[in-house]
Amino acid sequence: MTVLLSEPAPAAGPTAAGPRRPRRDLGVQALIIASIVLVTIGAVVPLVAVLATAFGSDALPRYAEFFTSSVDLTILRNTLVLGFLVGVCGTALGFLFAFVQARLDVPGKKILHVIALMPIVSPPFAVATATVVLYGRRGVISNGLFGIEYDIYGLDGLVFVLSLSLFPVAYLGLLGMLRGLDPALEEAAMNMGATRWQILRTVILPLLAPGLVAPFLLLFVEAIADLANPLVLGGDYTVLASRAYLAVTGEYDTTSAAVYCVILLVPSLAMYFGQRWWLNRKVRTTITGRPSGSVHLVTGWARWPIYGLALLAAAVIVSLYGTVIVGAVTRVFGVDNTFTLDYLKEVVLGVGSEAVLDTLTFAAIATPVAAFFGLVVAWLVVRHLHRTAWLLDLGGTLGVAVPGTVLGIGFVLAYRPDRYIGDFQVFPSLVGGGAIAGGAFAIVLAYVVRSVPAGQRTAVGALTQLHPYIEQASTDLGASPLRTFRWVTLPLIRPALLTGLSYSFARSMTSVSTIVLLVTPETKIITSQVLSAASTGRYGVAFAYCTVLTALVLVAFALIRLVVGAGVSLQRTVTSERQKR
Amino acid sequence: MTAAPVATDSVVARPEAGTGRLQLEALTKRFTGRSGTVTAVDQVTLDVRAGEFITLLGPSGCGKTTTLRMVAGFEDASTGHIRLDDAVIDHLPPQRRPMAMVFQSYALFPHMTVAQNIAYGLRLQRRTREEIATSMRMALTSMNLVGMEDRSPHELSGGQQQRVALARALVVQPKVLLFDEPLSNLDAKLRDAMRAEIRRIQKMFGITSIYVTHDQDEAMSMSDRIVVMNKARVEQVATPGEIYARPSSVFVADFIGRANFLEAVPERIDGTSAVVTVLGRQLTVAAHPTVAAGGVGTYLMVRPETMRLTPVTDGGTGIGVVLRSTFHGPSIDYEVETTAGTVTVTEVGKDPREALGEGTNVDVTIDPERAYLLTQD
Numbered sequence: 001m002t003v004l005l006s007e008p009a010p011a012a013g014p015t016a017a018g019p020r021r022p023r024r025d026l027g028v029q030a031l032i033i034a035s036i037v038l039v040t041i042g043a044v045v046p047l048v049a050v051l052a053t054a055f056g057s058d059a060l061p062r063y064a065e066f067f068t069s070s071v072d073l074t075i076l077r078n079t080l081v082l083g084f085l086v087g088v089c090g091t092a093l094g095f096l097f098a099f100v101q102a103r104l105d106v107p108g109k110k111i112l113h114v115i116a117l118m119p120i121v122s123p124p125f126a127v128a129t130a131t132v133v134l135y136g137r138r139g140v141i142s143n144g145l146f147g148i149e150y151d152i153y154g155l156d157g158l159v160f161v162l163s164l165s166l167f168p169v170a171y172l173g174l175l176g177m178l179r180g181l182d183p184a185l186e187e188a189a190m191n192m193g194a195t196r197w198q199i200l201r202t203v204i205l206p207l208l209a210p211g212l213v214a215p216f217l218l219l220f221v222e223a224i225a226d227l228a229n230p231l232v233l234g235g236d237y238t239v240l241a242s243r244a245y246l247a248v249t250g251e252y253d254t255t256s257a258a259v260y261c262v263i264l265l266v267p268s269l270a271m272y273f274g275q276r277w278w279l280n281r282k283v284r285t286t287i288t289g290r291p292s293g294s295v296h297l298v299t300g301w302a303r304w305p306i307y308g309l310a311l312l313a314a315a316v317i318v319s320l321y322g323t324v325i326v327g328a329v330t331r332v333f334g335v336d337n338t339f340t341l342d343y344l345k346e347v348v349l350g351v352g353s354e355a356v357l358d359t360l361t362f363a364a365i366a367t368p369v370a371a372f373f374g375l376v377v378a379w380l381v382v383r384h385l386h387r388t389a390w391l392l393d394l395g396g397t398l399g400v401a402v403p404g405t406v407l408g409i410g411f412v413l414a415y416r417p418d419r420y421i422g423d424f425q426v427f428p429s430l431v432g433g434g435a436i437a438g439g440a441f442a443i444v445l446a447y448v449v450r451s452v453p454a455g456q457r458t459a460v461g462a463l464t465q466l467h468p469y470i471e472q473a474s475t476d477l478g479a480s481p482l483r484t485f486r487w488v489t490l491p492l493i494r495p496a497l498l499t500g501l502s503y504s505f506a507r508s509m510t511s512v513s514t515i516v517l518l519v520t521p522e523t524k525i526i527t528s529q530v531l532s533a534a535s536t537g538r539y540g541v542a543f544a545y546c547t548v549l550t551a552l553v554l555v556a557f558a559l560i561r562l563v564v565g566a567g568v569s570l571q572r573t574v575t576s577e578r579q580k581r
Numbered sequence: 582m583t584a585a586p587v588a589t590d591s592v593v594a595r596p597e598a599g600t601g602r603l604q605l606e607a608l609t610k611r612f613t614g615r616s617g618t619v620t621a622v623d624q625v626t627l628d629v630r631a632g633e634f635i636t637l638l639g640p641s642g643c644g645k646t647t648t649l650r651m652v653a654g655f656e657d658a659s660t661g662h663i664r665l666d667d668a669v670i671d672h673l674p675p676q677r678r679p680m681a682m683v684f685q686s687y688a689l690f691p692h693m694t695v696a697q698n699i700a701y702g703l704r705l706q707r708r709t710r711e712e713i714a715t716s717m718r719m720a721l722t723s724m725n726l727v728g729m730e731d732r733s734p735h736e737l738s739g740g741q742q743q744r745v746a747l748a749r750a751l752v753v754q755p756k757v758l759l760f761d762e763p764l765s766n767l768d769a770k771l772r773d774a775m776r777a778e779i780r781r782i783q784k785m786f787g788i789t790s791i792y793v794t795h796d797q798d799e800a801m802s803m804s805d806r807i808v809v810m811n812k813a814r815v816e817q818v819a820t821p822g823e824i825y826a827r828p829s830s831v832f833v834a835d836f837i838g839r840a841n842f843l844e845a846v847p848e849r850i851d852g853t854s855a856v857v858t859v860l861g862r863q864l865t866v867a868a869h870p871t872v873a874a875g876g877v878g879t880y881l882m883v884r885p886e887t888m889r890l891t892p893v894t895d896g897g898t899g900i901g902v903v904l905r906s907t908f909h910g911p912s913i914d915y916e917v918e919t920t921a922g923t924v925t926v927t928e929v930g931k932d933p934r935e936a937l938g939e940g941t942n943v944d945v946t947i948d949p950e951r952a953y954l955l956t957q958d
Binding site: 182184185187188189190191192193194195198202203206207209294296 | 653655674675676677680681682684685686688689690691692701702705706749750753759
């Protein structure tokens, strides 16, 4: 004590005051530059390449053609109708599952939750292919069980498959919102004489109405951007994404492709940013005071039809994924049901092993990079950039806002030719036959760019919740911003890191639309193998690929959890405890 | 009190004079969780007269809110019965009980305007447009909300939200009004104003009211009777004055206001009074029925403001020494070390310049009329 007291006070003066440094910390600056470079080469340049081609002089007449050709206009209408229907059906399905989960007193809700999340993990192909096998013209269920010759190819099949594949996003969002409603509001209504149905109609639905818009828009965007399902299930029903893909791969007409891309970009970007704007509005749903009361689960007879509906949907989901697994080990599922390991052997040990290995390698490289940049971009946006924050935020988000097909075509346009300045080659070809590393660089880059936004979004959410004082306390004690990020911020938002890593890996492994345009003979990717297997009718092989891919993703989830640590469950437990009472 | 016939199947029962008697009979609530069964409310029996304002008071976790929620119908009682005007209502769901609750969070519907919030219950009752308009006008006027009909709840201050919540509960003309700590989100000044407001409205309409709070001041100033609860059980049911002057247990005396507990051995007991020797003086004081002559664990409860300090000026020593004095504005608190331990004495209305200094030798006198002999729980 005495030593401390006798120390001359002024000694602390100069260090504490220090020379004022208005300039940003070097580490932070480096991160800003790295993020900008990534976003630029991964998203901005390809997008600009598409736009440049689409507005080049030889492209302009194509617009007049497009808007006068009845074929093209039908494609545009098809796309919008598909987006709308998937938005409505997917959101409704998500609400159904969320309502059952949050409000019905029924058994087996945990299992229903897991079933509702299954579509996140597996590639959309699995669902599309299984749908053809089960519910198609010669479907095991539609024809075998009910004797109907139903033509699943077309709009109905697409809506069915896309709604089932995409609804988990709506489910999770609506579940969170339902659980966030102050139970006292429902009790107040109940207390004044409202019946269950009246509460749903006058309180719950009006309060959730704004919350239904965001998932609708998000599903709309994802549905019109989807390429895989229209290729497998579209039949005569052509949409912009599949049309653009055919223009590149079948007709080698990049100009038309770019034009289709731009026309697809308009509703995509509008809906995507409409959705973000809608979510960011300052909506006050709760008034002063803590939420009180407890959730009253529906216990009357009315729960059974609703539950039945959810069970039916769950049964369909299970049947589809069951088909994938069973289909992988039967000769021709539904026709020749003999057990076989040939398909799995082909995938794991034979021709497919190369694809599995390549995909794993690329995804393993892309995952940490994407998760890292997701966090960094979020951290820069929330904490370090002010006026330019929205720009970086926007750039980071382009990976999902721009349809994968458009991004893929952008990569082709921007990076297929070698770039020369004079005679000097500044940029070698990254895409196509002669690309360096067999196009691996472009594939990994595409994975990263497509995966960054998910981690970025969760991290922005987590960081906004985290009071800046916590970081300021660390900086105040003398830590540099990077040190603060490493030792204070990162541990606190570890759940966001976990989500980012898991989601990045799953997205990379299952990504199709961008990747099918980037694969070369030297690089094989599981999803493009599935596409070729499925479109040539080799369903067994397609199922085997899907099974292996799903297994790999699940193993990776477990590994990521093991390495990063399971910090996520903390908040979950608290909320679920509250739910139980 | 004559029991009026109750239409248990109708959603609305307009209160008639003399209706609204609420009886709780051995009401018990047990929650079964992973860590075993917890009894949240244990054998609560209570008879609330029609038009009475009764407060459930106790520390958090004492079971007062659970009791209220059972009355409202949000929780089912494990055992016991609830009667409204002599009819058992245990089986009625909340929407069929002619009661209205004012929530701690107000629970105003954020997607409706003030008018829509207030009209909500009336609409559910399928009242005519004119009826709704009339009731609305009355509610708005009596709650000072005229001109705010079209505002959204989040545009209102806390006090205004509170009044809308009260108006919404009142217009459905419930037989029983339930309050779940409705003032805990308001600041102190507003809280005082709202207390008076709630009481005024309650008296005006003569609606039986159950009010839950952990604020003893709130309970004292508003209630006809207070129910003090502790650890799931009822400790005492009495008027505020009775509770303050004649608490039935050390817990109640300690929870309501401040009290000194001086160990005392009753020498003689005569009906409801006893003779004890405390601080060197023999006193005849009122005693709780559980007090037994010569019993141990008996304490004399003395409120700080009923004690008097006299400085010993002639150089002698008194029975106590002032340890510390704290100035509160209208009153001064003294902590005095005595032979019976440290006691707190409050002097009201004294000139602060004449406050006794620390270390002053004092005599301590107790007003036997206002002291009460108790046994330790």
